[in-house]
Amino acid sequence: MPTSAPSVCVVIAAFNEASxxxxxxxxxxxxxxxxxxxxxxxxxGTGALARAAGAMVVVHxxxxxxxxxxxxxxxxxxxxxxxxxxxFDADGQHRVADIARLVDALQASGADYAxxxxxxxxxxALPAARRLLLAAATAFTRITTGLAVTDxxxxxxxxxxxxxxxxxxxxxxxxxxxxxxxxIAKSGLAWIETPITIEYSAYSLAKGQRMGDAFTILVDLxxxxxxx
Amino acid sequence: MIAQLFLTVLLSLVxxxxxxxxxxxxxxxxxxxxxxxxxxxxxWLPGHATWLAHAAGIGRGSDLVVYTWVxxxxxxxxNLHLKLRAQMEEITRLARSIALAEAARTLTAPxxxxxxxxxxx
Numbered sequence: 001m002p003t004s005a006p007s008v009c010v011v012i013a014a015f016n017e018a019s020x021x022x023x024x025x026x027x028x029x030x031x032x033x034x035x036x037x038x039x040x041x042x043x044x045g046t047g048a049l050a051r052a053a054g055a056m057v058v059v060h061x062x063x064x065x066x067x068x069x070x071x072x073x074x075x076x077x078x079x080x081x082x083x084x085x086x087x088f089d090a091d092g093q094h095r096v097a098d099i100a101r102l103v104d105a106l107q108a109s110g111a112d113y114a115x116x117x118x119x120x121x122x123x124x125a126l127p128a129a130r131r132l133l134l135a136a137a138t139a140f141t142r143i144t145t146g147l148a149v150t151d152x153x154x155x156x157x158x159x160x161x162x163x164x165x166x167x168x169x170x171x172x173x174x175x176x177x178x179x180x181x182x183x184i185a186k187s188g189l190a191w192i193e194t195p196i197t198i199e200y201s202a203y204s205l206a207k208g209q210r211m212g213d214a215f216t217i218l219v220d221l222x223x224x225x226x227x228x
Numbered sequence: 229m230i231a232q233l234f235l236t237v238l239l240s241l242v243x244x245x246x247x248x249x250x251x252x253x254x255x256x257x258x259x260x261x262x263x264x265x266x267x268x269x270x271x272w273l274p275g276h277a278t279w280l281a282h283a284a285g286i287g288r289g290s291d292l293v294v295y296t297w298v299x300x301x302x303x304x305x306x307n308l309h310l311k312l313r314a315q316m317e318e319i320t321r322l323a324r325s326i327a328l329a330e331a332a333r334t335l336t337a338p339x340x341x342x343x344x345x346x347x348x349x
Contacts, residue, residue: 038327058331064320072324076331172320 006083008103011073012037012055013066014090018044020203022053024092029054031096033086036076038069067176071169078164085164089155093204098196102158105194112163113184113191115149116156121195127205141178145185149193153177156196163189235271239264242300246307253310260303267296 010033014021021037028035035055039047041063051057058076060069070087077085084106086099098116106114118126119138134153141152155177159167166187171179184191242264250257270277270293277289286292 056331056335058327060327061323062319064323068320068324072327075324075328079328079332170317172316 007081008033008084008086009077009080009082010035010086010088010099011070011077012088012090013040013069013073014042014046014050015040015063016042016044017046017090018049020092021046021090022049024090025050025053025055027096028088033099036073038073040064040069065172066174067169068172070176074164074167083161084158086158087155091204091207093198093200094156095197098156102194105192106158106160109192111190111192112160113189114158114194115191116154116196117151117193118154118196118198119150120193122197124199126200141181145181147181147185149181152181232271236268239267249307252314253307256303256307256310260300263296263300263303267300270296
C-alpha cells in the first residue's frame with residue numbers, strides 16, 4: 001500500500017442496463033472516482049451510454065456473465081496500476097458515498113478486502129422473500145467458506161491490489177459472489193466487513209437474483225468442483 | 229450371443245470414452261468406467277445379474293442391466309455438461325483477451341487518457 005493517496009478504480013459490470021447506467025456512472029464520476037464499465041455484450045447501447053457518462057468502457061464481444069465481466073474489470077484495473085479496486089453494481093442499488101467508506105475502511109484496517117454488508121448497514125425496500133434467500137445464502141457461505149460474514153452476494157466491495165491478484169474468477173454467472181468469498185478464505189489475507197446501504201427498486205429487484213437462481217448457483221458450484 | 233457381442237463392443241467403447249474423460253473429470257471418468265465394467269460383467273454373466281438383482285431388491289437381472297445402462301447414460305450426460313463448461317471457460321478467456329486488447333488499443337489512441345485509475349478524491 002503506497003503512503004501517498006492510492007489510485008482507485010471502480011469496476012462496474014453491466015449487461016443491458018441502458019435505462020440506468022448513465023445515471024450510475026455519472027454519480028460515481030461526479031464523486032471523483034474513475035470508473036471502468038465492462039459492457040458484457042449488451043445489445044441496448046449500454047457501453048456507449050457509459051462512455052458518454054465518463055466511464056472507460058471495456059466491451060465483451062459476447063455475453064459471458066457478471067463473474068466474467070468482473071474478472072475482466074479486475075484485469076483492466078490491474079493493468080492500469082490501480083492500488084484499490086472497488087466493485088459496484090450497475091443497477092443503481094448502491095450508494096456512491098459507500099465507496100469512500102469502503103476505501104477508508106480498507107486503508108484504516110490494513111486488510112486486503114473490505115466487503116460491504118447491508119445487514120451491518122441498512123436496506124431500503126428489501127422484500128421479505130429476498131431477505132430470507134439472503135439469510136440462507138449467508139448461512140451456506142459461512143458453512144462452506146468458514147468466513148463469518150454477515151452478508152453474501154453483495155456486489156459492493158473494495159480490494160487492495162494484492163487482494164485482487166489472489167482472485168481468479170472461473171464462475172461466469174452469479175456463483176462468482178460465492179467464488180470470491182471462497183478465494184478470499186483460501187488466500188488467507190485479512191478481510192473486514194463495512195456497513196453499507198442498499199436501496200432496492202423495482203428495477204434492481206427485477207434484475208437481481210430469484211429463488212430459482214439459488215439452485216443454479218449450487219449446480220454451478222458443484223460442477224466447478226467436479227472439473228479440473 | 230449376437231446381443232452379447234454387440235453390447236460388449238458398445239460397453240468397451242464406453243470404457244474407452246470414460247477413460248479418455250478421466251484426466252479432465254476424474255470423478256465422472258472413474259464412475260463411468262466402473263459402471264461400464266459392471267455392465268460388461270453382467271452381459272457375460274447374466275446368472276450373476278439375476279443373483280445381484282435379487283440381492284439389490286430388483287426383480288430381474290435384465291432390469292439391473294437396464295438400470296446400469298441408465299446410470300452410464302447419466303454419467304456421460306454429466307461429463308458432456310462438464311466439457312461444455314470447460315469450453316465456455318476457453319471462450320471466456322478468448323473473449324476477455326479480445327475485449328482487453330481492444331480497450332487498450334482505444335486507450336493508447338491519440339487524445340485518450342493514459343490511466344483508468346486515479347487518486348481517490
